[in-house]
Amino acid sequence: MNALSIRNLRKTYHNGFEALKGINLDVETGDFFALLGPNGAGKSTAIGIISSLVNATSGSVSIFGHDLKHERDKAKSCLGLVPQEVNFNQFDTVKSILLNQAGFYGIPRKLALQRTEQCLKQMDLWDRRDTVSRRLSGGMKRRVMIARAMVHAPKLLILDEPTAGVDIEIRRSMWKMMQEVNQQGTTIILTTHYLEEAESLCRNIAIIDQGQLVENTSMAGLLARLHIDHFVLDLAEPLKAAPAIDGYQIELVGDKTLNVAVPKEKGLNPLFNQLTLQNIQVISLKNKSNRLEQLFMDLVDTKAAGLQPCFNPQPTSSVG
Amino acid sequence: MNYSIPFNTILIKEIYRFIRIWPQTLLPPAISTALYFLIFGKLIGDRIGTINGASYMDYIVPGVILMSVISHSYANVVSSFYSTKFQHNIEELLVAPVPNWVILAGYVSGGIMRGLLVGVVVASISMLFAALAIKHVLITLSIAVLTATLFSLAGFINALLAESFDAISIIPNFVLTPLSYLGGVFYSVAMLPDIWQVISMGNPILYMVNAFRYGLIGVTDVDIQLAFMMTGGFIIIMTLFSLYLLHKGTGIKN
Numbered sequence: 299m300n301a302l303s304i305r306n307l308r309k310t311y312h313n314g315f316e317a318l319k320g321i322n323l324d325v326e327t328g329d330f331f332a333l334l335g336p337n338g339a340g341k342s343t344a345i346g347i348i349s350s351l352v353n354a355t356s357g358s359v360s361i362f363g364h365d366l367k368h369e370r371d372k373a374k375s376c377l378g379l380v381p382q383e384v385n386f387n388q389f390d391t392v393k394s395i396l397l398n399q400a401g402f403y404g405i406p407r408k409l410a411l412q413r414t415e416q417c418l419k420q421m422d423l424w425d426r427r428d429t430v431s432r433r434l435s436g437g438m439k440r441r442v443m444i445a446r447a448m449v450h451a452p453k454l455l456i457l458d459e460p461t462a463g464v465d466i467e468i469r470r471s472m473w474k475m476m477q478e479v480n481q482q483g484t485t486i487i488l489t490t491h492y493l494e495e496a497e498s499l500c501r502n503i504a505i506i507d508q509g510q511l512v513e514n515t516s517m518a519g520l521l522a523r524l525h526i527d528h529f530v531l532d533l534a535e536p537l538k539a540a541p542a543i544d545g546y547q548i549e550l551v552g553d554k555t556l557n558v559a560v561p562k563e564k565g566l567n568p569l570f571n572q573l574t575l576q577n578i579q580v581i582s583l584k585n586k587s588n589r590l591e592q593l594f595m596d597l598v599d600t601k602a603a604g605l606q607p608c609f610n611p612q613p614t615s616s617v618g
Numbered sequence: 619m620n621y622s623i624p625f626n627t628i629l630i631k632e633i634y635r636f637i638r639i640w641p642q643t644l645l646p647p648a649i650s651t652a653l654y655f656l657i658f659g660k661l662i663g664d665r666i667g668t669i670n671g672a673s674y675m676d677y678i679v680p681g682v683i684l685m686s687v688i689s690h691s692y693a694n695v696v697s698s699f700y701s702t703k704f705q706h707n708i709e710e711l712l713v714a715p716v717p718n719w720v721i722l723a724g725y726v727s728g729g730i731m732r733g734l735l736v737g738v739v740v741a742s743i744s745m746l747f748a749a750l751a752i753k754h755v756l757i758t759l760s761i762a763v764l765t766a767t768l769f770s771l772a773g774f775i776n777a778l779l780a781e782s783f784d785a786i787s788i789i790p791n792f793v794l795t796p797l798s799y800l801g802g803v804f805y806s807v808a809m810l811p812d813i814w815q816v817i818s819m820g821n822p823i824l825y826m827v828n829a830f831r832y833g834l835i836g837v838t839d840v841d842i843q844l845a846f847m848m849t850g851g852f853i854i855i856m857t858l859f860s861l862y863l864l865h866k867g868t869g870i871k872n
Contacts, residue, residue: 381709386707387707
């Protein structure tokens, strides 16, 4: 059974803006799924409809086989949402935020207290349970929202940019927590602007642009389609001009730094051989950019401009 | 699903909220009504004499109590629900499997509780100035509950439709207060010129105040049955309208 099935989902706002133009999407049970797209692409509208915060114009959403219109309670009980913005009552204590949320899901008080303790301990917030939430740091507030979303033990957790604006240390600890939650059997849908995050956490990916699904595939499959890697080489000695090497695009970006576009079929060995022959000594090398970022930009840019992407394009899957 | 749990959660949250901020919610009506009783009832009232056989102090006590019930049941729901909407806490309820009628019932019950609690506070203050003896207990309690329900619903609709904090103060300041003062709280409509008596009969608060006064001291300017029917009718209309707005997601979705 799919954790989420969306069929022909459309949303036109009152001002006539068509945010979603007939999206079809399936997310498998147990998946860690990335839903990406540039700002204004329709991600938040899609998540809003799935979580009942936005009314759809047409189409259907089903969560673990329960139609959101016809089996509303069952569908909603399966879902937990961590929104982009802090949306709990900032005058409530951490514990009461979770207890209230459990109450909204019909969880009896005794069980709610147990679940609250469990979730706060998992998010490393138990010591802060009696703190008024507005006194928490930004990272803690994010963790409160994750704990709140998990208090009714949802089978599907939607995380809408959960790590936006938090420092790298907190981000890494949140990645670990998300992976643990997923390993415990919860299906996760993640939206993020940190593509490194999506690449390292998610197994499958969909990209929305201008209200349409432009990609829906596995992360490994998508990355495999990238046929050019970009590297930055740090040199031992300064150069006056970029060396010319057949089959590689090389650019001098500082007197001791080269940007090199490396076709996958050629690899790095011929490049280093040629550089050695030209007495150019490389002291270090790194990827110029995140690989997914490169694909993402290609997909979104080429779609908008009606161009061909620089990787091997494939049609979106049958649900796209 | 057992809807009593989400209902109780909303209700307890609401009660906890207005008790936590008691200097804003419970103390002001105690002070302002004490001043009403002192100035209008005691100092001026002694010179007015009796109205419909009741001393002026006894005459104004029911109206002042009900006026407090009206303003505080309204204020509780409009401020609480609008804040919930403004801070996006409403999303907690919209994402959860809580039906619209439970959301409405929870917030309105919170408003009723505050309205009635303020009514008890004001009634307690009034006992310092007048001997409060309830003539018709059932009528008194039922009209108080119905009035609190009606104005909690009105506050809920105001909060749903409001798009700014200004919009939640317009109705209390420019509609509720004038209607309350012109609703026979401090006078009998029989004292007005004929034309103003007719106009006053279009004010629904007049019926509630008089029904409550009848329950407390047995004096009224209006037909009690009509007062109950009118209050009940408004409650039904406002409940249906609130549910329609919630169903459409007015002010809370999109």
